[in-house]
Amino acid sequence: MKELSSQCRDHKKKYELYCSLHACPCCVQCVTDKHQKCQEMKPLWDILKQVKFSASVQLLEKDLTDMRTNFEEIIKYVNSRRNISNIQKTKAIEKIRSTRKSIDDFLNKIEQKILDDLETKHSKLKSEMNTLLQQLEQRANQISHLQNEFSEMTRFATELQMFIGLREIEKTSSLAAKYIEELESGDTFDEKNLEVTMSSALHSILQDVKSFGDINIITSQLTLRTKAGRKEQAQYLVITVPRIEEIKPSMLRTLTIPEDMKSINIYACRILPDGKYIILDIQYDKSHLLLFSNDGMFIRKVLTLTGSSNDACYVRNNTVAVTLVSANQTALVDIEKNEITETIEVSHFCSATASDGQILVISCRKKSTIVNLKDISHTILEGVSAHHIALFNGNIYGTIGKRVCCYKSTGKPLWTFIHNDIVNPAGLTLDRNGFVYIVSKQKNSIVVVSPDCKTCRTILSESDGIKEPYDIDIDRKTGIMIVSNKKSDDSCSYDSVIVYKI
Incomplete structure (x- = not known):
């Protein structure tokens, strides 16, 4: 300084x-x-x-707060990743050791199986050879006994005894010789050797397996979300912020409503990121989401919801939130798949809703609920009441009764604006510079309030064709503004939407 x-x-x-x-x-x-x-x-x-x-003090204060919050979130994120890395290491060690144990248990199992098989086959061979040995020893003993008898016979036997004895000995020796011949002619004397053949799969493990596994660092998409800062803030604040007197919308086109749809009741109109338009049409106890092209032509009906609705907003990723008022619910609708992907239930009526892609705010005349879209956790803001709401730079803007109010995301009131030009306010939105655009229903006009809420100005009125307006939206990147409006032709009067450039 x-x-x-x-x-x-x-x-x-x-x-x-x-x-x-x-x-x-x-x-x-x-x-x-x-x-x-x-x-x-x-x-x-x-x-x-x-x-x-331009209320730069408030914006810069928010930027500094967001930057500090970003660093705190980043530090928290890095600490979390470090802890996750330690946990992953522990789990990896457990997995390696578990795999090793599984391999050891399996090898022990198949080792025991082959050892059991070896024991069975060895026992069979051993039993067969023991039986053969017993038979051979028995016959050998018989021949040995004959030898002794033959020796005695040659010494002491008479000729008759010798003759008869020789016949008996010859007969017995013939049987013994025949027995030996039978053994030799059969497979009894075949050599039966025990041999082990190791599985080729085990050899391939020793040859092919070069490592127990691989340790890789897998990079995935960043999940940390920080609040986007405004680049070259001072220059943008100085150069691009117009005076409220310089805001002059120029009409581009009116949405073309098909003949068979001219009974629609438009409660919400929103600009999608690709420049298309989505309209919430209310018919008794049903609600319809209607999609229109960039040039204002009707494309298709997205979805029909049962029950009364009052508001809709774009959330992110082709998702639109639609309030189901008396059901205390807000439905998230995928406009590409034409289906409800999730239903969020709160503790109060769902009159109005707005989103910045990170949070979804749902309001009624008594309180509001902030829904964190990351984990669908709820934060209730008592006293933040609104029939219509909008979000900008972390603040909540709403209209209720004769008032236009601004709150911090904590629920703390920042300012309240009341002016004779704003009678029975309905929808509201903000441009990229923080100017608040409000539908003044009873005045048939659109009023702009300065970011510091000190001044306001009517920028569109009945003389510009504004009749029975209800809702409004602005694409902050392109400066395109849309206003729901009553249009008349030769045959009837019906709801439509006028597109402006601001």
Whole structure:
């Protein structure tokens, strides 16, 4: 603050002009020296009046608060990611060890199976050989006994005894020889060897498996959402904010309502991000969402909802919120799929709704509810009452009775505006500079209130064709404004929507 001066540092003369091209104040000498080719030179006094008039203090205060909140959210997010990383490491270790245990258990199981098979087959071979040995030993003992008898017979037997004995011995030895021949001719003496053949799959594990697995860092889309800041804030505040007297809507077109739909009752009209228009038509106990093209032609009926509705707003990702008043519910409708994707229930009537893509605010004449669209958590704001609402820079704007009110997102009142030009206010919206546009139903007019709520001005009236207006919306990027309006032709009078450029 001490370094700021009202005089030019180079020429020591008072600043009198402002160069829009270089976004800097200039003295008269600066124009000659450095800004000869600059075409957009304005009196500094006019610029300073605009800065003071533009409620820049409130906007910058919000920017600083949002920036601090962003850093707090980022720090919280990084700490959360660090904790998640530690948890992921622990789970990875558990998974590795669990896999190892599963492999060990499986190998132990199939190892025991082959060992059991080995034991069974070895026992069978052993049993067969023990049986054979018993038979062979028995016959060998028999031959040995015959040998002893033959020796005794040759020494002591008579010729008759010798003759008969030899016949018996020969008969027994013949049987023994035949037994040996049968053994040799069969497979009894085939060599039966125990041999183990390891599974080729096990060999392939040893050859093909080079690692236990891979550790990868998978990058996914950022889930952290910060509040968007306004770039080059000072320059935008100085250059782009018009005076309220400079706001002059120019009519572009009127939506073309098909002949068989001229009985519609328009309760809400909204501009979609792609430039198309969505209309909420109320018919007794049913509500219809109607889609129109950029050039105002009817495209199709999106959906019919049962029950009375009062308001609708664009949320995000082709989703429109529609209030179901007496049911204390708000339906989220996918306008591409033509279906209700979710129903949000609150503790009060759902008269009005507005969204900035991060939150959904649902209001009635007694209180409002802020719904966090990330986790669908609810925050009730007692005393924030409105029949129609809008959101801008984190604040909630509403109309109720004769009043236009502004609240912080915490529910704290910022200001209340009452003026004779605003009678029976209905729909409201804001442009990118924070000017509040209000439908004054009884006056058949559209009134603009300055961001500091100190002044207002009627910008459209009956002389401009405004008749029985009810709702209004502005695309802040393009400056397109739409107003629901009663239109008459030769055959009848019906609801339609007028499109303006502001």
